[in-house]
Amino acid sequence: MPAPDSADPFGTAALRDGIVAAWRSSPTRLREDAATEADYVRAGYRDRVLTELAQNAADAATRAGIAGEMRVWCDGDALHVANVGEPLDEAGLQALTALRASSKKQGVGQFGVGFTAVLSVAGEIEVRSRTGSVRFSESRTRDVLAEHDLPVPTSGIPALRLAWPTDTAPTDGTDTEVVLHLRPDIDAQGLLDRFRDEAADVLLELPALRTVVVDGHELTRTEAPLPSGLHDVRIGELRWWEYRGSSARWLVPVVRGRVRPVTADVLRAPTRSDEELSLPALVVADVAMQPDRRRMLPGGHLETAGEGYASFVAALPADQRLDLVPTPGFARSDADHRLREAVLDDLRSRPWLPAADGSADLLPSRAVAFPGLTDELAEVLADIVPGLISPALCTPRCAPALAAVDVQLIGPARLAELLSGHHREPHWWNSLYEALMPLVVDGVVAEELASLPVPLSDGRTVTGPRTTVLASDLPEVRDLALPWVRLVHPDAAHPLLVRLGAGTVSAADLLSDPALVAAVEDADLDDPTDDTPATLADVVLRLVTHVPASAVPRELGALPLPDAHGELTPADELLLPGAPLAEVLVDDAPFGTVAPDVVEKYGADALRAVGVGWGFTVLRAELPTGPDHNLPDEDLWWETVDTDPDTLVAVRDLDLVDEDRWAQALALLASDPATAAALADRTGYTAWWLRNEAILDGQRLGRYRWADDTTFEGLLDPCTHPDADAFRSCLAGDGLEDLDLAQTLLDRLADAARHPTPAVIVAAHTTLARAFASGTVEADAVTLPDGVRAVSGAVVDAADALIPDRPWWAGVIPPDRLVTGAAGTASALADLLDLPVASAVVTAEPTRQGRTTTWDREPAAVAATVMTGAPLPKGRLVLHDRLTVRCSGALTGDHDVSWWVDASGTTHSTVEGLVPAVAAVSNAHAVAGPGGTGS
Template sequence: MPRPDSADPFGTAALRDGIVAAWRSSPTRLREDAATEADYVRAGYRDRVLTELAQNAADAATRAGIAGEMHIWCDGDTLHVANVGEPLDEAGVHALTALRASSKKQGVGQFGVGFTAVLSVADEIEVRSRTGSIRFSESRTRDLLGEHGLPVPTAGIPALRLAWPIADAPRAGTDTEVVLHLRPGIDARELLERFRDEAVDVLLELPALRTVVVDGHDTTRSETRLSSGLYDVSIGELRWWEYRGTSARWLVPVVRDRVRPVSRDVLRAPTRSDEELSLPALVVADVAMQPDRRRMLPGAHLETAAEGYASFVAALPADQRLDLVPTPGFARSDADDRLRTAILDELRSAPWLPAADGGADLLPSRAVAFPGLTDELADVLADIVPGLIVPALCAPRYAPALAAVDVHRIGPARLTELLSGHDREPRWWNRLYEALMPLVVDGVVAEELASLPVPLSDGRTVTGPRTTVLASDLPEIRDLALPWVRLVHPEAAHPLLVRLGADTVSAADLLSDPALVAAVEDVDIDDPTDDTAARLADVVLRLVTHVPAGTVPRELGALPLPDTHGELTPADELLLPDAPLAGVLVEDAPFGIVEPDLVAEYGADALRAIGVGWGFTVLRAELPTGPDHNLPDEDLWWETVDADPDTLVAVRDLDLVDEDRWAQALALLASDPATAEALADRAGYTAWWLRNEATLEGQRLGHYRWADDTTFEGLLDPCTHPDAGAFRSCLAADALEDVDLAQTLLDRLADPERRPTPAVIVAAHTTLAQAFAAGTIEADAVTLPDGVRTVSGAVVDAADALIPDRPWWVGVIPTDRLVTGAAGTATALADLLDLPVASAVLSAATARPGRATTWDREAAAVAATVVTGAPLPKGALVLHDRLTLRCSGALTGEHDVSWWVDGSGATHSTVQGLASAAAAVSTAHAAAAVSTAHAAAAGGGTRS
């Protein structure tokens, strides 16, 4: 209900009279009031209309003990701001008109100088309250100054110094309503939009307010106390977590339960000031401010606002705490610098960093951060690195925050130092390697972890993976202790070690390691207290089962093993019990019998692999370069090799076979696929040695022939051994390979008890001649027998033998004096056998003349070449009905032949001899030239 216009419940008439009297008595006072009010409007309280009115509303609600509400709306060019709470009283009116005084009892002020902010938008202001209403009017004040003859100050009219009572009541449901009659040029809608944006801030800064309604848009603040001690504050759809300290409130925005630190704001004391801040949280502090509340008063104790900040941070979820640590940067103001410094001092002096082990929060000075830390790694390092903070806070993005509070950060290199000297189970180390694996993303980290401790299978722990090896592909042997190599314990083995430089080895790699050979060589077999031999034997005998047969290095044959007498003996000097090899060796063979218990434990195959004998042992050497394999007569074999073989495969200990037991030995060699392979290589060492040294029934094996090979049938005996097929390469071939076989052939050609066929005789002489010509045998390397074998099969005195160096001599020399090989071998055969060639000791001429012609004119001659396929010879041809030669020299008298070539090169032939003559003459001249030259050089062969 409107009150009578004459009602003046707050005594505004007396107030006006007193103020006007003061102005009249002191015009300076009038100018000062006008200037002060103008300064507040233009500077201190510019753009603070809503803030200042909200402060008044908050104080009113606080005094009334109720939740504050503000309602703001426009009616034309009039702005209305209503609130609930304690209504206007006389002290409030005095505060409004006094300009320099306030009726504030608590909070931010009830109608103090901040009310001046309304003059930035209005010259006519009403304050309506359910206890009475007043109006401030620039126009009425101007009129009153004129009535009293007072000049208008140059600064303007002090409109808020004089109040008049009005009868209007506040809006229903509210206790006080401020009505601003906006001056021309002020956009009411724009004001409402700005107030709507500012509503969140005033509700955040003034917790006494619960709701701000701007033009029907409701913005409400609600809060819930959390178990952490923080308050969850919601304003509309926005959320903050709030900490309430003794002299400040700290708030940080929250989105989906994750803090979103701010980067810039201002000091709120409690409403926004001009003191710029760069802290990660908003601060609403009880700080002494200048009257316009834009700047702190000099000497204000701002640092007290930081008290409890560490508790605020500690109340946050563990993985979000570092988000609220101010990181290094330029301070935005002196207040920012002071508050930042105080906060960091507070954080350094209180425990708030969450421990990785789940224990009590840590002081930063006692905390340790490891970049890249994971939950798994933290669990492994719990008792190795005290003070580790939770992995989430070790991320690289938190490095500046950790540095700001002096948290010690360690890297992989420092971690390896801390791990040094710790004794842990191999599985623990495996867990550590697994946890470290994701961190090794480049060579820098790998180098920093180069000294990582590694447990070995023998119980030692060494420094650095680069000196170790893993046998991850051999699960059966990974638990072995390998004294000659740094083998990673199988329960600790991990791919990280390979990444850091460890090698992955196979059983073959381990067995071929020179360190193993050295370890074997260093065993002291004379020290009964030294168990090195037994430990090495255990490892080696278990490793050899994982490598292909025959690939174990021969040097491991020196591994000492106990024999049946308990004496340590090199493995390659031992035989397995009941080894068939023992039955073919000489009585004094240097072999003992291995301890039977070793056979039972490791198996015969493992023992055989390192040289313990069963049958013959096969040696395999890749890319051999010379006779350094401890094989009998190896140097002699290498002399027969044209080029180094890619692989040397040789049977050992052949020189220890009893010469009377070679039949059994050969059967043993043939029965084993490994040794049978060596037998089959004719050029190899084994076949070479057996040809020259093995004997059957008193004869060297190389002097036997394969039963189906008739090349030397009647001269060499066939090998009748049941397994001869397996060692065929060890028998004589159709070519001479050594002097001994040449001697044998010479002797047996001269043995009248032998019955070789003419073809075998010619073949044997051909082979001998070719070997001599090739340099395989030399004349002074053999002993010539007295007799020689002629084509007829007869053995004649060498003085009666003739070698035809021209094909036409074959028809002249009787077969029981004719010694020959294949065409072209006459000279070499004569030199080897020390026999003359026919041309050197014989001469012959036709006894009767024939008919001279040429080859191409004689039909019979042409027909003969068609039949034989020989080319038609050129040159002279003399046909005879009967061709008789008159011979002198080693052979005298007349001899009938079918064809002949005289000294002039003319061919003499009967019709029946044309075919033979044509076939021979085409190649005779070339062969004759070679033979003549050789004969001239040798002077013809004549035995002494």
Template sequence: MHVSDTADPFGTAALRDGLVAAWRSSPTRLREDVATEADLVRTGYRDRVLTELAQNAADAASRAGIPGTLRVWRVGTCLHIANTGAPLDETGVQALTALRASSKTGGVGRFGVGFTAVLAISDEVEVRSRTGSIRFSAAQTRNVLDEHGLAVPDGSVPTLRLAWPSTTPPSVGNDTEVVLDVRFGIDAETLLDDFRREAIDLLLELPALQTIVIDEDEFVRAERVLESGLRELRIGDHCWWEHRGPSARWLVPVLGGVVRPVGDDVLRAPTRSDEELSLPVLVVADVPMQPDRRRMLPGAPVEHLVQGYADFVAALPSDQRLALVPTPGFARSEVDGRIREALFEELRRNRWLPAADGGDDLAPDRAAALTGLDDALAEALDEVVPGLISPTLCSPRHAATLASVDVHRIGLARVADLLAGHSREPAWWHRLYEALTPLVVDAVTAEELAALPVPLSDGRTVTGPRTTVLHDLGSVALPWVRLVHPDAAHPLLTRLGAGSVTAEDLLGDPALAAAIDDVHHDPDDQAAEDLAAVVLTLVAKVPAAAVPRELGMLLLPDTGGELVPADELLLPGAPLAEVLVEDSPFGTVDTDLVEKYGADALRAIGVGWGFTVLRAELPTGPDHDLPDEDTWWQTVGTDPETLVAVRDLDLVDETRWDRALALLAVEPDTAATLTDRDGYTAWWLRNYAVLGDQPLGHLRYVDDVAFEGLLDPCTHPDAGAFRTCLAGTGIDDAHLAEILLDRLADPGRRPDPAAVVAAHTALARSYAAGTVDLDSVILPAGVRSLAGAVVDATDALVPDLPWFASVIPADRLVVVDHAAAAALAELLDIAAASAVIAGEPTGPGRATTWRREPDAVLASVTSGLPLPGQPLVVHEQLTVRCTGAITGDREVPWWIDASGTVHSTRLGLLDALAGLSRNS
């Protein structure tokens, strides 16, 4: 049945007649059409109803040159999909009824085989357009086949091959409307939900569409061009940045101004295909696709799609650019692999990496990344490390990404190498060290910086912190040590092996002593001045006791400009100068040095004010340039742990010792040396210092009465400070022994008996100890008796046994501790009593025992002495008859006869008990 052209504007009747005739002439053709339509519905265009209709809508809008709008709504069982744009035309109708061809000459979805997707949900389809409408019906097509005796074995029909005209126009405001009567069993609301989920993707994929409305939900794409040149797309709360290359559109989601890489997606050609991609962006491109638009045609080129991708990356904020570099990994498809490889190549050969210095972008093959780089370090390394990329891209998490585009990664060792030879201010190096500190996290990274340059205080820059030392001494230049410049000093250098020194360490450095020695042997005014300036600056920072004595060799100018060792100079107005001999070797230091560095610093290195004290740890012999040191050393039993001695005592004028001793007493350091009687200083002063016409060692302290009447008292007001330098209760040398012997024999002296006994005891003990020998003294003819008389030595007697003392007359008796009696007799060449006197009791007594005598027991109790076991004879009166040097009868308190028996009066028992105890 035919209708007029007005009722059938697209000539559908002729199309139906021609097709039915073809089927009748070739039943195989009918079966092919049925199979083709079924294949397209089941495979190629499954789940693509909205996509295919949206592509047609986009094509219509594009041809009309307007922003396209697509609306979808449901009325009963029917879905309505309407759009604006170019209406349906005869060519379009022909394309709709031709399963194997499309009338498309441009755009992305002009009616063609994709329309078959509607059969997935409907068997009754109507296309309404303002130029005319048509409809497709499975039921009506089956009736036509039945009329002509045509059929296929399973009863299927090619629904979209036969079209009928319709008089229903599209809804108001739309140019074309497709109405689908949804097949029973399909939930239309579920379809609408699926369409809502697809709407955003379709608006991204089809630029000709601007709005999609599904029921009451409206999706609108808004666009604006950013300053970066990228295009910002917004659909509701969703945002993308888009770059349009020569062959493709690239889009990346953005949230809060930060790109969110995609990762897993599919190629959009222009709508979603089945070609899986693993790129960080959405790719929309017009590429050769198979008829169902799910797969690319085999061998179709895709490499050209990446052209301009580097421009897209470069347009992003610098800290986000690596997000658009594909993550290293396996490709998800052959197409994905080919695009990825092309994309990596595109990135490798173009400039897009932000430079650390903010200059032009860098190509990867000219770029370098330093892990951990921050802004401070980047600024410090500017002009030192070429091609550094922005610190925002240098974190460890970006390492794999940078490697995938062949960015050269450098380490700290390379940085250290590149820094070699650069001349910078010390403060610049400090900033560099501060910036490098966060990167030095372990021993491995520290080792990488082993060759890091370090500026020194003397202006040099050396390689490697391990050869340098740090200090907090201010700006000083030390030519004998690699001292880090204070403006460059940083804790990082310590972590890298630099040592730490104090002023005390530097002053004790053997290298300083060597430097002083070099200048000393090859004097140079400027070199000496520079070295002195450094040393005196350091000396001012340490206690004087910590200054090594070797610094006394430091050359300083005297008042005449001549270079002289410091320890041969005195400060202006030094009191020491007033006590020295006229030809002493000391000069006076230049007054300018005193004004510049202060008297304390100069005194610390040996410039004199008063006497100088020498200190030496663990001395081993007389090698300290002290006068008569070797003689003193012979008096030392064991080496002292520390030698502390006053220097230059031999330079004192002997007429000025009164003032010299006062000077020694007033200075704490020198006064301390006077307290050690066995020390060098006290020894030297006892033997060589003179007050009046007597050595100090021949004078006694005024309160010391041991040798009173024999030695003169020292009347110096400071005698208490140098008491150890005076005579004591013993005899230190043969000179004192001879003095005492002479004065004991001097009738003009009036020592009391106690002083005489003390002198004789000291002489005897000194002789016994070997301090005095017979060859070292000249014995006088007379000796002093207990009675105070000077008697001829041939008449004097020494009671070597205590009981003999009571039979010797006082004017012949030379008393001494009985233990020293023999030594005294030998020294004075006088007789020992027991050798020249014999005596026996003359009268009988009462034989008894010590334990039986009350008086003996009382004597033991009161004296604390034990009772002896010797025989005891008690006499009312005891008389001894003497022969030999003493003759006649002598009344005595107690006696011991030749047999060893003790004879005693009752009153003499205590004396006997004491005498026996001393003699035991």
């Protein structure tokens, strides 16, 4: 082999002669070379100048075993691209001129067909290397064709087929420098700007290159291994995490510590191709490509590039892994479709999903996601839902990615189903409800959780909050059991249950539940093996301490409690030890004493609330409608009620008081505010019963008057009990409220040993007459005494008594015979007492004639109306100097009077009698009506 010529170290002259000889011998070869070169420029290697030169630089650095560097700058119309590494050699030059061949043993390419890209910007190209330099020239090639009478191909001059030696060395510090003398239509600065934009991609794709400097702007690639197995790659201010698989490298941009998935890219093999991808990460794959490296070769095994993708994802932080799962969408190319399926297959077949409990990563087919899962909920569900993935991957944004790799998604309804059959402590359920609370944002979620299990206070766990209730004011009682209601255990109670349909009840609601009343009534008091009575008693006695006594239903008086002998007895048939009530009851009263240990455990207040006696018990019934409260003589009291009361308040067991102990019993009633309030209601049952049945010092309480009430003074005795003021409504009033008081008044009016005043006598007669007139007292229901009380105070024989049915008769009837009430009551009083009225048995007329006049003509008569305030009567008036009336019949004799009305209705009067006459006549007209004289 001849020694190389120092002026032409690569033997370019021989190469040119050989190529020209080939063209001359085969014009077709010339056209083929020109067409192929033109095709590469126009299609295969368009816009790939920097990429192709960078590939050459990377391979040169690799072969030299150094970190690659590449510099790009412009000097006038010349673009310089210099690099370090293995320099140009003869084989390399031959590859450049051969067009279809490359001398590379490894790497992407070195001075092979890709170098054709330089023709897109230059027709004059220099390759300067420290081993020798050559020049490719479009103009000189044209001259060679002319020199040999070869036609210029229509596709253009094949400028890279012929090379000429030059003596220009590369720039200091570089091993190879390509100089492109730009065509006049090429914008040098625009070309540099585009190169600068491509530099980062070049450094990503070609790891053999460490530094690229474009027009003074330097970019350097650095990388560092991460504990996760990834590499942290940085180029300038940009950052990627890189995973290196067996047949591909995967990279994803990182911004502020979080991956930022790409939305569109191309297959890089290793440099960018035209195979569009929609994967969330960049892929640099070892894939067989067509010579121009824009498309894959048919039958290329692209699927192998997807192997290891799951390991790439698994190396990412747990909360970022789903960002790199390809979500459903249209593939951008066949390569995209194949690579997406390969990636998804790898993701489905390997464990990479972080478990919620922090254990080993999960295989997607065995993983479960609950949308909206929080750390708190994940902790609660750790042993309920196996395969639960990290809460960070259970957001709505993650749902498409999870579905893409076939992760099982469960909703609230499925969760409720999975919880069914599990038994946990109430605190655990409360934690679950607290964790679920933020997820219940609408009625749809609430409906899906309708079958959520709920623990009850009695130890059961039931399905569905809607069948349960929460106690709003229960004490902190952990062992409270309410067999008649589905009460949520206090430790599990949570507002979520109310949102899901649970009711809210107070202690008062629980106590008034008809189911409790039924349970109490159905309790078997004779079965010693049945613990239901003890359970009911425990619950009720704890609840009643948290409600007013008035809110405890009276039916709970049937609550069975042990007495002092251990026998179960209804609460309202028991007394507390030492109860003062026991001191006032009859000896055979049907009350036992509650067991002392029950008092010690629950307290006297709780026991009294359910009816255990201390003092008298007050019964309260809202909206009563009749005598169905087991009160003595209740039906008789209802007959006195005009309208049903809103609330019946009554003291119980009054009929059990010993007749000789009523003074003590009244003191006990007055000392208790609850019973004292019942005493104060005059129309109520308690005051009514006491008036008629309580015996104090030998007579009924209703026959006494309050000491300061003088209405019946002298007829009724004052009540001297020290607490009389408290039960004043239980004493006689100023009216007749029962038949017995009427009989008492009649008897005492006829009792000469009593000394009522005339005013009291008239008041008593008035009360009796009005009671008769109203129907309260019927004449045949009373027994009339032999004597009656005259207004003088004397007790006279009824046969001698007269009732003045006209006011003027009072002037002629002697006081010892005069029996009367208030005006207007004469007729009723006469019927009641079976006494005659005066006008029926006595005839009386004036004995002398007087002066006849009219009322309006007499000054004294008019003056009398002014004095009395009465209206001036109409009609005749007969004035007398002295007026004498002669009586016959039951009353005889002459009687001087000051005024009189004769049988015709004419008023007779002396001047002195005009004042009473005006008052009486006006009142008589008002009572009797027009034309009448009244009674």
